Amino acid sequence: MNDVTAALMVIGDEILSGRTTDKNINYLATHCTAVGIRLEEVRVVSDKEDRIVEALNILRRSYDYVFTTGGIGPTHDDITAQSVAKAIGVDLVENQEAIAIMEARYPGEVLSEGRRLMARIPVGGELVKNTVSGAPGFMIENVIVMAGVPKIMQVMLDDVTPKLRTGRRLLSRTFVVQHPESTVAQLIGRLDEENEGISLGSYPYFKLGKVGTVIVLRGVDEDLLNQVCLEFVAELKRENKDFEEDLESTELKPLSFD
Amino acid sequence: MNDVTAALMVIGDEILSGRTTDKNINYLATHCTAVGIRLEEVRVVSDKEDRIVEALNILRRSYDYVFTTGGIGPTHDDITAQSVAKAIGVDLVENQEAIAIMEARYPGEVLSEGRRLMARIPVGGELVKNTVSGAPGFMIENVIVMAGVPKIMQVMLDDVTPKLRTGRRLLSRTFVVQHPESTVAQLIGRLDEENEGISLGSYPYFKLGKVGTVIVLRGVDEDLLNQVCLEFVAELKRENKDFEEDLESTELKPLSFD
Numbered sequence: 001m002n003d004v005t006a007a008l009m010v011i012g013d014e015i016l017s018g019r020t021t022d023k024n025i026n027y028l029a030t031h032c033t034a035v036g037i038r039l040e041e042v043r044v045v046s047d048k049e050d051r052i053v054e055a056l057n058i059l060r061r062s063y064d065y066v067f068t069t070g071g072i073g074p075t076h077d078d079i080t081a082q083s084v085a086k087a088i089g090v091d092l093v094e095n096q097e098a099i100a101i102m103e104a105r106y107p108g109e110v111l112s113e114g115r116r117l118m119a120r121i122p123v124g125g126e127l128v129k130n131t132v133s134g135a136p137g138f139m140i141e142n143v144i145v146m147a148g149v150p151k152i153m154q155v156m157l158d159d160v161t162p163k164l165r166t167g168r169r170l171l172s173r174t175f176v177v178q179h180p181e182s183t184v185a186q187l188i189g190r191l192d193e194e195n196e197g198i199s200l201g202s203y204p205y206f207k208l209g210k211v212g213t214v215i216v217l218r219g220v221d222e223d224l225l226n227q228v229c230l231e232f233v234a235e236l237k238r239e240n241k242d243f244e245e246d247l248e249s250t251e252l253k254p255l256s257f258d
Numbered sequence: 259m260n261d262v263t264a265a266l267m268v269i270g271d272e273i274l275s276g277r278t279t280d281k282n283i284n285y286l287a288t289h290c291t292a293v294g295i296r297l298e299e300v301r302v303v304s305d306k307e308d309r310i311v312e313a314l315n316i317l318r319r320s321y322d323y324v325f326t327t328g329g330i331g332p333t334h335d336d337i338t339a340q341s342v343a344k345a346i347g348v349d350l351v352e353n354q355e356a357i358a359i360m361e362a363r364y365p366g367e368v369l370s371e372g373r374r375l376m377a378r379i380p381v382g383g384e385l386v387k388n389t390v391s392g393a394p395g396f397m398i399e400n401v402i403v404m405a406g407v408p409k410i411m412q413v414m415l416d417d418v419t420p421k422l423r424t425g426r427r428l429l430s431r432t433f434v435v436q437h438p439e440s441t442v443a444q445l446i447g448r449l450d451e452e453n454e455g456i457s458l459g460s461y462p463y464f465k466l467g468k469v470g471t472v473i474v475l476r477g478v479d480e481d482l483l484n485q486v487c488l489e490f491v492a493e494l495k496r497e498n499k500d501f502e503e504d505l506e507s508t509e510l511k512p513l514s515f516d
Contacts, residue, residue: 039275185331185375
């Protein structure tokens with residue numbers, strides 16, 4: 001296995017108070033799955049240096065990469081850069097490349113103190129481009145520090161992704177079964193156990209008075225994945241259960257099981 | 259201070275793979291703020307027993323309450339109840355009250371094995387009602403175990419909330435300032451530092467080509483909060499900055515600052 005793992009640390013009191021709904025977790029999770037990085041953990045922590053340092057030190061030693069979002073703006077509660085520097089044990093200094101980027105963005109203006117603060121980067125950090133608003137993120141060791149504003153996070157993620165190692169892509173097939181989850185639980189449990197490398201997940205839904213189950217089969221080996229899907233489908237037919245393959249949620253060409 | 263703190267553990271591979279967008283974090287965060295519980299941390303972990311046990315043991319010792327969502331259905335990857343039992347060190351047994359609830363819901367039917375699995379509750383756990391689909395959650399010690407399906411999580415949260423201790427409610431006032439965050443950073447940093455018990459957060463926005471900053475002032479002391487807001491407003495006026503109070507995001511009657 002050449003799996004590459006990652007964690008995401010979302011930094012911000014506004015997520016924990018409920019004021020802001022996080023939009024970065026799902027975007028990053030989907031992106032990681034698509035490029036072949038397995039997101040294994042997410043933590044949302046408050047804007048407190050000791051909390052950020054403690055969580056970052058655990059996560060950066062546990063996973064191949066740690067992404068962070070939030071806390072790199074110009075205000076007093078933007079303490080991500082200083083916390084990352086502290087966790088890694090390097091100084092936080094004004095980065096001349098970052099200063100040049102921001103001066104180029106506001107030609108003829110003297111950089112405000114707030115903007116200068118956003119140019120402070122831990123020593124050894126490489127800049128991550130922000131084509132939306134200028135002020136860069138950075139990558140240092142295995143830690144990738146990005147903005148919390150979703151549009152900015154997304155362009156930063158695009159900029160940094162080519163620099164990351166990736167593993168095999170996790171492929172998936174999705175079925176919608178028009179029966180309660182409890183009636184297919186044994187079948188999917190058995191298939192999950194019998195087929196190493198393939199995992200089956202099931203997600204009940206209640207919609208317009210109907211009860212059903214979405215079943216997702218995942219694995220990196222396309223042939224094995226298709227084989228387990230065909231066995232699953234044969235079993236559903238044998239039990240006269242109604243189902244369909246959800247082609248929108250399926251990453252491969254439809255199976256033919258007629 | 260009689261603050262009551264909590265953490266949320268979201269359990270589910272489907273959130274980490276990006277297949278499902280979590281809708282429970284923001285709901286629970288908003289609910290906690292409204293009732294006077296301070297949500298201090300969120301973790302999203304995968305459907306692996308050792309991960310759940312490890313995270314739960316840290317969180318339940320660090321906060322007054324730990325909420326969990328997900329992993330209490332009838333399938334092989336629904337391992338939350340067994341993991342909580344293991345973390346706390348009690349057995350997981352078929353709960354007769356839960357069996358009775360589920361039998362009452364499907365009169366005349368023999369409970370399927372899947373449904374019986376959902377009636378297994380750690381010894382000492384008190385049931386949390388699920389008026390949507392029957393199968394209950396539970397509370398054991400300071401751990402509250404709820405479903406991952408948002409509608410079910412929400413009715414469970416309503417059921418359990420009257421049993422929880424709560425602290426002082428955090429009040430907030432929100433202002434929209436039509437200037438970049440960097441131009442107000444020093445002012446809000448100063449007010450934050452000078453006024454213990456009041457925290458100021460700032461959130462830049464980029465909308466329809468306009469740049470601005472949302473500023474939220476929070477605290478439990480209404481008089482002090484209003485006083486700091488008036489000082490903030492007076493300073494914005496002195497600097498000729500455009501702003502308005504965002505009445506939809508503000509939990510108190512509007513200030514009069516004309």
